[in-house]
Amino acid sequence: MIEVKNLVKKYGNHLAVDHLSFQIEKGQIYGFLGPNGAGKSTTMNIMTGYLGATEGQVMINGHDILKEPEEAKKCIGYLPELPPLYTDMKVEEYLQFVAELKKIDKKKREEEMEQVMKLAKLMDVRGRLIRNLSKGYRQRVGLAQAMIGFPEIIILDEPTVGLDPKQIIEIRELIRTLAKDHTVILSSHILAEVREVCDYIMIIAKGKLVASDTPQNLEHLMEGSEEIELTAKTTPENVHSILKKVNHLGEVELKETEEGTYAKVEVLDDADVKDDIFFAFAEAKCVLSSLQTKQVSLEDVFLELTGEEQSLEETTRNDRELIEESDRANRAADESAEEDESVEVDLEREEQRTTDECASEPGETEQVQIKQVSEEEKEDGSDL
């Protein structure tokens, strides 16, 4: 459907896209993931024909974007990073203009506009000037603009940036609806979002494609030795002596906390040792307050693949700082939620999803969800 071959884009001496090649098949949601400045937007701009590539070729449905631009562009709906809106127009006027620009049949125009406005939930503001709309509504008008004419491929550059949690959920639902009969490509620097929505992830760093696979496979990619985390209400020495009796255990890391002792244990030979550990502690009449397998998350894959200079220790420290920060942010969000009923409902929905996610991915802590919230609050991914 889309074929990108050996794409290079240079800005002076700066290499923004570095020999990028990939293929996109029909009917799936693709996610471009990468830190800020990785070349996501540039790649999308080249794919849609806004920019020319220094080298390489982009084929859309068999049409070269440079040699047959009009045929190729007809298959694409594009929402750039900043929605390209004429603020002196009314929503309806604007969509009418876009429909005309995209050469949609006069007879179908009215009907398609109605459809698109319903999908993007713009019916209430159809007669208002775009200048007077809020950021969320502007984003939706931009999305409606990309959808109009229902092109086969819809490309969205950071579609949820700067929106509140409620709007983010709505836009994600809309993207899922679209994916039923369109190919959707979206870019983001927010991992949780890509994981949530996409069937296929492409990780881009410094203009290069460093990994591309389904979210599950990417997580498997990193799985090496398994680790178990536990907390027991006793002293570190005790924990150490109890764990000594269990087979297939490697290095043990102990730390004294308020509740007792936290231990991180390496498991050897892929053995299932959780039961053994439980019984060992039971025999010693020692209370085990938590016991879980630590799984490699997509974050780890992402950081491993994109952050070459960052050492692992540094990243974990950053993670911890992030979690603390997001805890604070969460508390603030909770307080504000109490003031506003409608937001409370959404948070509940969020929580529902959090638990769902935990259920489907056992052992993975809430860290991911918390992190997502923090990233959304900060509106940028400079932390990655």
Next chain:
Amino acid sequence: MAAIYKRELRSYFHSMIGPVIVAVLVAFTGVYFMAYNLNAGYPYFAYTLSGALIVFLAIIPILTMRSFSEERKNKTDQLLLTAPISISKVVLGKFFSMATVLLIPNLIFCLFPLIIKAQGNAFFLVDYTSIFSFFLLGCVYISIGMFLSSLTESTIIAAISTFGVLLVLYLWKGIMQFMPSSAISGLVGVIVLLTILVSYIFQMTKNWLISGAIEVVGVIASIVTYIVKSSLFDNLLGNWLGKLDLTSIFTGIVENNIVDVSGLVLYLSIIAVFIFLTIQTIQKRRWS
């Protein structure tokens, strides 16, 4: 093209720029009309128009300044350039919408000769040709302003640079009197013009070989020509550049009742050249 033309035109009349331009041009011409034609009783409306020519210097930059610079600033050019429509159609759509704004006061001007006729003798042929030529000259200025707007992201810079260029064109005849007429200055002038052209070619192609070769061949050819027959360069600058005196083509109709067809062709060619340059500028930006 029709979509862009309609949107632009609507935008001009939503934002007051359109009505203000029409009003200023008609009001200013109206004052001259009252003074020359009604009060003094001069039967040619064309003469009134030549007085109104100076208003172009103020209104054309305002008309053209937003055309491309604002699109670029607000990133709305992303919509136009990713839509299934060619760049030349985008440029033409914008150009025609601006020309239409200018056409409205010119259509109103068509009533003035009729008022003169009601008072006595009128010279319709001269008056209507001059209105047509006046409009065409306005379109030339619009194409220049549009080109300058496509070069920058700032509407202010676009407006001021357009004003500067139009002012130079307005004063062209006077400036040309200061051009040296000796053969050697003609040679230097030719080389300077050639270098400007070559640097533009280099800007567009970034190819040292082609631009360097053109420069070297051009310089050698002019020097050889100068040595062989230096009289060719006598008064050359004044002759060549004097042909670019755009306003005199219009005022020629007014003062001498002579329609210079080659001048009108020059108007159309300049419009075509600047539309072409605008398209090239936008194309080039995609690759830089």
